[in-house]
Amino acid sequence: MMPELPLDQVRTLLVAxxxxxxxxxxxxxxxxxxxxxxxxxxxxxRVGRVLLVRAKPVRLTESGEVVVRFARQLAALERDAAAELGLSDPGTSSAAPATVPIAVNADSLATWFLPALxxxxxxxxLEVCFDLHRQDQDHTTVLLRQGLVMAAVTSSPEPVQGCTVLRLGRxxxxxxxxxWFAERWLTDGPLTRVLxxxxxxVFDRKDDLEDRFLRRLAARRTGTGAAGTVRRHHVPASEAYVEAIAAGLGWGMLPEAQAAQRQEGELVHLAPQLPIDVPLYWQQWKLDSPALAAVAEAVARTAExxxx
Known part of the structure; x- marks a missing residue:
């Protein structure tokens, strides 16, 4: 039988x-x-396990992730119940707004995601506050497992334990x-050789879109893969990434929506017939929360x- 978890201790762990x-x-x-x-x-x-690694910042152990998920779900349920009952925080005239922590990739954040919110x-x-965690779409589910967020835009269709999955699109x-960059670097031979x-x-060290494109380009011509270039600029901000490409620092993979916003002649397509499609999914906790349900509905509608 699982021992009873004192709520003040659980809440303290979450705040830490x-x-x-x-x-x-x-x-x-x-x-x-x-x-x-x-x-x-x-x-x-009480639980007989280490929950936190005492570092700066503190880090959760696997057992700690379980308890923090419980703590965050409990906090959300408490807020929803208070809102439905019309209860308010001491010294305020209204109930505290629900806070929905969400993990989302930078390109979604820079293009279509904010209008949904x-x-x-x-x-x-509804009165909702958002706590956005920017993370690569291949890694946002890590934050779900850790209990740091309630929902995530992710490239993974495999549901995190305790979560539902909705396909958003590509x-x-x-x-x-x-x-001028293409003129200087890409005119001395076929693209498969010079690129x-x-x-x-590249966006950051988790970003592999450019390497995926190089492998696809090489495989289409020779049936073999290709190694990525060693001349790499790391620009870990979505808007600055676009500006870096437009300024001629290098080539890169741009979301179609962002590329369409640039003036004609600022950018050229290197291989318009070879786009890379990244599937995106919405994963969220199985939690009966009006705020979370409203966010999910708006995200699905905007993504459509x-x-x-």
Whole structure:
């Protein structure tokens, strides 16, 4: 039989994870750092497992992820119940807004995702705050497993335990470059030969779209793969990434929607017949939450028109 988990200890663990340190958690909870440490330690003794790695910021163990998921779900249910009952926080005239933490990839955030959240914010019957965690679409489910977010835009169709999955569509990417860059680097031979030696702009070290494109381009001609270029610029911000390509730092894979926003002649397609399609899915906790349901509905509706 699972031991009863004291709610004050569970909430303290959640705040420590969200704030990153015991000191910051203590300020939020209006207690001492020693009290935070004692509560977390007491909770670990109760469950018989280490829940946090004491680092800066603190890190969850696998057991800690389970408890934090429970804590965040409990907090959401408490907020929803308070809203339905018309209860308010002490010293305020209304119930606290629901906070929905969401993991989303940078390209979705820069193109189609924010209008979905704006639709939710415009509703008169809901008061929702969003806590967005930017992460590569191949890695957003990690945050779901850790209990750090309630929902995620992800490339994975495999549901995280305790989550539902909805297919959103595909985000299409094209290999593009500034015209003068293409003239300098890509005119001395077929694209399959020269592109691998040209400078490339990648989003971050988790980004493999450009390497995927190079492999696909090489396989189409020779039936074999191709190694990625060693001339790499890392630009980990979506808008700056587009600007870096337009400025001629290198070629790169741009979302179709962002490429369409550039003025004619700023960018050229390198292989318009070879787009890379990234499937996107919405995963969220199986939680009866009006706020989470409203977000899911708005995201699905917006994606239906924005994605292919």
């Amino acid at each position: 994870v969200d704030e990153g340190t015991f000191e910051a958690a203590a300020r939020t909870l209006h207690v001492t750092p020693s009290a935070v440490s004692q509560r977390v330690k007491a909770l670990e003794q 704006a639709d939710v914010s415009a509703r008169a019957d 985000m299409r990417y094209h290999a593009m470059a500034a015209p 691998g030696d040209a400078p490339v702009v 028109t924005a994605l292919t």
